[in-house]
Amino acid sequence: MDNAIKNIIGRDISLSTLFEENRQTIEDSSSKVLNNLREQALEAFLKLGIPSNKVENYKYTNLQPYFSGDFSFSLNAPDFTGRMEDIFSCDVETLDSFTIFIVNGWYYSNNGSALLPEGVRVGSLAALAKEDPSFVEKYYGKNAPWLSDGLVALNTMFARDGFYIHIPKGVVVEKPIQVVNILLSEEPLMTNQRNLIVLEENSEARVLVCDHTLSSDRFVVNNVTEGFVAPNARLDYYNLQNQHNATTQVAGLYVDQKENSYVKTNNLTLHTGVGRNNIVLKLLGKHAEGHAYGLYLLDKNQHVDNFSFIDHAVPECFSDELFKGVLDDHATAAFTGKIMVRPDAQKTNAYQTNNNLLLTRDAKINSRPQLEIYADDVKCSHGATVGQLDEEAMFYLRSRGINKDEATILLMYAFAYEVIEKIKMDPLREQIRSLVEKRFRGELDKCHSCVVCGQKGTGNTSCL
Amino acid sequence: MLSIKNLHAKIDDKEILRGVDLKVKPGEIHAIMGPNGSGKSTLASVLAGHEMFEVSEGEVLFNGKDILEMAPEDRAREGLFLSFQYPVEIPGVSMVNFLRTSLNEIRKYKGQEPISASDFLKLMREKKKLVDIDSKLTHRSVNEGFSGGEKKKNEIFQMVMLDPKLAILDETDSGLDIDALRIVANGVNNWKRPDNATILITHYQRLLEYIVPDYVHVLYRGRIVKTGGKELAQELEAKGYDWIKKEFEEQV
Numbered sequence: 095m096d097n098a099i100k101n102i103i104g105r106d107i108s109l110s111t112l113f114e115e116n117r118q119t120i121e122d123s124s125s126k127v128l129n130n131l132r133e134q135a136l137e138a139f140l141k142l143g144i145p146s147n148k149v150e151n152y153k154y155t156n157l158q159p160y161f162s163g164d165f166s167f168s169l170n171a172p173d174f175t176g177r178m179e180d181i182f183s184c185d186v187e188t189l190d191s192f193t194i195f196i197v198n199g200w201y202y203s204n205n206g207s208a209l210l211p212e213g214v215r216v217g218s219l220a221a222l223a224k225e226d227p228s229f230v231e232k233y234y235g236k237n238a239p240w241l242s243d244g245l246v247a248l249n250t251m252f253a254r255d256g257f258y259i260h261i262p263k264g265v266v267v268e269k270p271i272q273v274v275n276i277l278l279s280e281e282p283l284m285t286n287q288r289n290l291i292v293l294e295e296n297s298e299a300r301v302l303v304c305d306h307t308l309s310s311d312r313f314v315v316n317n318v319t320e321g322f323v324a325p326n327a328r329l330d331y332y333n334l335q336n337q338h339n340a341t342t343q344v345a346g347l348y349v350d351q352k353e354n355s356y357v358k359t360n361n362l363t364l365h366t367g368v369g370r371n372n373i374v375l376k377l378l379g380k381h382a383e384g385h386a387y388g389l390y391l392l393d394k395n396q397h398v399d400n401f402s403f404i405d406h407a408v409p410e411c412f413s414d415e416l417f418k419g420v421l422d423d424h425a426t427a428a429f430t431g432k433i434m435v436r437p438d439a440q441k442t443n444a445y446q447t448n449n450n451l452l453l454t455r456d457a458k459i460n461s462r463p464q465l466e467i468y469a470d471d472v473k474c475s476h477g478a479t480v481g482q483l484d485e486e487a488m489f490y491l492r493s494r495g496i497n498k499d500e501a502t503i504l505l506m507y508a509f510a511y512e513v514i515e516k517i518k519m520d521p522l523r524e525q526i527r528s529l530v531e532k533r534f535r536g537e538l539d540k541c542h543s544c545v546v547c548g549q550k551g552t553g554n555t556s557c558l
Numbered sequence: 559m560l561s562i563k564n565l566h567a568k569i570d571d572k573e574i575l576r577g578v579d580l581k582v583k584p585g586e587i588h589a590i591m592g593p594n595g596s597g598k599s600t601l602a603s604v605l606a607g608h609e610m611f612e613v614s615e616g617e618v619l620f621n622g623k624d625i626l627e628m629a630p631e632d633r634a635r636e637g638l639f640l641s642f643q644y645p646v647e648i649p650g651v652s653m654v655n656f657l658r659t660s661l662n663e664i665r666k667y668k669g670q671e672p673i674s675a676s677d678f679l680k681l682m683r684e685k686k687k688l689v690d691i692d693s694k695l696t697h698r699s700v701n702e703g704f705s706g707g708e709k710k711k712n713e714i715f716q717m718v719m720l721d722p723k724l725a726i727l728d729e730t731d732s733g734l735d736i737d738a739l740r741i742v743a744n745g746v747n748n749w750k751r752p753d754n755a756t757i758l759i760t761h762y763q764r765l766l767e768y769i770v771p772d773y774v775h776v777l778y779r780g781r782i783v784k785t786g787g788k789e790l791a792q793e794l795e796a797k798g799y800d801w802i803k804k805e806f807e808e809q810v
């Protein structure tokens with residue numbers, strides 16, 4: 095990371111000034127497609143700033159304190175001298191997938207080009223923006239709210255790289271495409287990663303994004319992923335978050351869905367510091383189906399805020415949401431389920447559930463359904479629950495010789511199970527299942543290895 | 559095996575057990591009958607260690623050990639088993655995982671190695687036949703969506719899997735059809751050995767035709783007010799509880 099510009103460390107400088115100081119460097123090495131939006135993004139950011147809890151959509155999480163203070167800034171690609179294999183030894187057999195790495199928001203240059211079906215492209219967004227600018231231009235900034243959300247504006251100002259996935263017409267990619275996001279730094283670091291997922295008509299893909307920290311420094315992560323799912327296409331998107339307590343991550347996923355498309359997102363927060371997930375599915379074509387699921391398992395002072403927005407823009411679409419959380423110690427969480435049914439969107443079906451299990455009196459959850467329905471022929475339901483462990487079930491288990499701790503783990507797992515069950519890929523479900531169990535047992539490694547494929551980290555860093 | 563002396567228990571300051579005395583020896587089958595609300599399930603729960611009830615007086619020795627201070631799981635590991643009147647549904651906990659965990663916890667307590675996966679499956683297969691429980695049920699979550707009768711059968715299945723020393727069966731017969739009743743009774747009779755014992759809580763003489771008790775007790779207002787042989791059950795079936803209540807009132 096020799097090239098990382100350590101501008102913020104020890105200096106009192108605003109993010110917008112930082113941008114202006116480095117604008118030349120950023121623009122010189124970026125493609126025009128990405129540069130085109132920077133000026134307007136800056137103007138928007140100057141107006142919006144980092145959202146505090148006074149911003150309606152960020153009511154339950156004031157991000158301002160987390161985005162200030164000393165950290166370095168990943169303005170250029172980290173240049174690794176060693177090989178990835180020296181840092182990771184991936185046992186891909188555990189999960190048969192096509193795997194790529196992103197390091198501090200940058201596409202890792204030595205990612206192999208594994209055997210993907212013909213026409214499928216997976217790679218660096220920065221490189222694509224140079225090689226195929228007209229393709230990127232069609233999608234870049236087309237659905238993420240970079241003029242109205244301060245964080246997306248910030249990302250768009252600084253955006254340099256990230257991954258892209260392009261599945262052409264009619265191609266079905268059976269193997270999951272796994273993106274391993276690695277954070278590795280010797281000092282506090284902020285990243286602004288930008289990703290693009292494009293599925294053309296009748297195509298199908300499963301994408302698994304694993305976020306994890308490989309060193310113990312403080313990280314501030316501001317990711318934006320734009321997705322475009324064409325008619326009859328199908329995207330399964332899983333985001334597994336396993337980061338240490340000194341991480342602040344904002345992960346925005348903004349997806350446009352055309353007719354008969356099917357999108358399923360699953361945000362699995364196994365461990366983090368402060369997390370905010372923005373999940374936005376726009377149902378823009380008839381019979382589009384959007385499923386948004388999530389599981390958050392928190393303890394100590396962790397905080398996760400899931401914000402979902404399902405936009406029923408046209409008639410006869412279907413959406414289903416299920417978010418479940420287990421909160422221990424002083425953990426706090428928030429869930430907002432915004433559903434918009436626009437005036438024309440007759441025969442909409444929209445369902446939403448948020449269930450929470452609080453293990454202590456100090457754990458807190460804010461759950462807020464936000465339904466805006468402007469059509470009359472609509473089936474809509476929402477429900478939120480907050481509960482404790484079922485004492486009768488606890489006694490039943492204990493009366494069979496199972497001790498209190500073990501019974502608690504069984505019941506927490508049972509609670510989480512409904513979300514895990516939504517994972518239709520068998521090997522992945524099994525992986526997640528055992529990870530969740532490990533998490534409840536306190537055996538999850540947050541630092542040294544990739545929990546999905548068992549990669550080993552450097553081992554010379556210590557983690558929280 | 560079990561010795562209960564002057565057991566008092568209350569919930570929210572309401573005394574429900576008011577001095578229960580009962581002795582059960584190895585090899586014996588005891589039936590406890592009594593009107594609704596007399597405290598039968600409470601007695602079972604207190605013995606199993608439900609923390610909702612507060613024991614205010616008395617002593618319970620199980621194989622010589624004072625169990626009142628023990629956690630419910632330790633009582634189970636000592637060999638006490640309760641078949642619940644209302645078994646709890648636990649969605650998301652698979653029967654297999656539940657039973658294996660349970661069995662291994664009990665084995666660990668006894669200083670035994672965990673059972674191997676293949677031995678466990680063999681044991682399941684064998685015991686499933688004993689109580690004629692459908693494989694579909696054991697592949698589901700604990701009691702989830704089981705019918706009333708299936709839940710009861712599942713309790714007996716757990717009993718034979720865990721092989722306790724003392725089984726307390728709380729109205730295991732209610733909700734069972736005639737065939738299921740026979741199967742459950744056979745399960746209990748086959749399980750019976752000179753070194754284990756059973757307490758049957760029931761309202762019906764019919765179960766006692768299949769599982770013949772050595773003693774029949776009547777629990778009324780939190781106390782055992784009458785004890786007899788199996789003919790006492792027949793008498794109750796014929797005459798109801800009024801005469802017992804009257805006897806009790808006269809005593810008081």
Ligand SMILES: Nc1ncnc2c1ncn2[C@@H]1O[C@H](COP(=O)(O)OP(=O)(O)OP(=O)(O)O)[C@@H](O)[C@H]1O
Pocket residue numbers: 569574592593594595596597598599600601610643
């Ligand atoms: N959790 C509770 N809270 C308050 N009262 C309770 C509770 N559990 C039991 N009781 C009361 O204790 C008394 C005894 O109840 P218990 O369930 O032991 O009766 P039972 O003899 O098993 O009756 P049945 O034949 O109907 O099963 C009843 O009056 C009941 O209402």
Ligand SMILES: [Mg+2]
Pocket residue numbers: 598599600643728729
């Ligand atoms: Mg009862």
